[in-house]
Amino acid sequence: MTSAAHRRPTNAPEDRASALHARAEATGLSGVVHVSRGDEVVLARAYGWADRARRVPASVEHRFGVASVAKGFTALTIASLVEEGRLGWDDPVRPVLGGDLPLVDDRVTVDHLLDHTSGIGDYLDESALGSITDHVLTLPPHVLDDTEAYLPMLAPHPQVSEPGERFAYNNAGYVLLALVAQRVAGVPFPDLVADRVLGPAGMTRTGYPRSDEPTADLAVGYLDEEGPRTNVLHLPVRGSGDGGLATTAADLAAFWRALTTGRIVPLAAVERLVEPRHVVEDEGMRYGRGFWLALGTDELVLEGYDAGVSARTAHDPATGVTVTVLANTSDGAWPVLREPADD
Structure with a gap:
């Protein structure tokens, strides 16, 4: 999921780092702030708790859930299959779906799904949601352990608009992309992302962990700024194309360096993914295919928002500056990212 907060692109990295640190402390961030310029780390600092029950402080080495940040990784996985x-x-996805999801229009293509113009019904329609911490899954979380397992949750939703007619942010579309990729490659989607994106990017700390297999380096996601309740019953036990990735801020910095030097997919494919396709006024940004772009600059953005998760990572190709804020609370990242003039 995304945040509708309007955020401006980075300034000088040292000034930006100082301002982010001050706001992280002032707002009680539980998470990590990371600013880099190329290979140089300008700021890497952790705040708050990774595990409240065990009193484990957050560290820059902790992995955090990043929700819809994962959509960029799904888009890159698709791009790698296109390159091969x-x-x-422009392929219709119906031949891959076969008889599954009959309510998906036969004209829906890979490109429609990538740029959110498919018009398919969404199992997680953000425009109709109440609180981000509501229980929204229609299947038990433990059932959702593979992309194929999402089919019963996707199936009941009819087409809501003509393919290609309009932009409407759609989580189901990215699960569908993961399903297509998994079926075409014959490889489980998390492994496919690991082979085609994480490995080439050198992201050794990133993946799709199961929430019922906690590890010491994975920060616990919390529903409230204070309190013991976690997000484990709110999210699939293992993510798919629309979310579920866990990573570190350092790995995200490595990701942007790899992306913009063509080490994940060729630069021509990257350019297609980051080509501005839509102006999304309520987000204050533009959208490409899996990637957000700032208004008025070439800054590239990935962000995610879900129960117990808020994350944003932005990269300026012109300066090589990357700014990442990760939080293990639903709203923790946004006050840190908000510029003073936005208050």
Whole structure:
């Protein structure tokens, strides 16, 4: 999920780092702030708790859930399959779906799903949601352990608009992309992302962990700024194309360096993914294919918002500056990212 908060692109990295640190302390961030310029780390600092029950302080080495940040990784996985000739941008997805999801229009293509113009019904319609901490899954979380397992949750939702007609942010579309990728490659989606994106980017601390297999380096996601309740019953036990990735701020810095030097997919494919397709006024940004872009600059953005998760990572290709804020609370990252003039 995304945040509708309007945020401006980075300034000088040292000034930006100082301002972010001050706001992290002032707002009680539980998470990590990371600012880098190329290989140089300008700021890497952790705040708050990774595990409140065990009184484990957050560290820059902790992995955090990043929700819809994962959509960029899904788009890159699709792009890698297109580069191999195993998919086409304009390929209809019906031949891959077969008889599954009959309510998905036969004209829906890979490109429609990537840029949120498919018009398919969404199992997680953000425009209709109440609180981000509401229980919204229609299947028990433990059932959702593979992308194929999402099919019963996707199936009941009819088409809501003509394919290609309009932009409407759609989580189900990215689960569908993961399903297509998994079926075309014959490899489980998390492994596919690991092979095609994480490995080439050198992201050794990143993946799709199961929430019922906690590890010491994975920060616990909390529903409230204070309190013991976690997000484990609110999210699938293992994520898919629309979310579920866990990573570190350092790995995200490595990701942007790899992306913008063509080490994940060729730069021509990157340029297609970051080509501005839509102006999304309520987000104060533009959207490409899996990636957000700032208004008025070429800054690239990935962000995520869900129960117990808020995250944003932004990269300025012109300066090589990357700014990442990760939080293990639903709203913790946004006050840190908000510029003083936005208050």
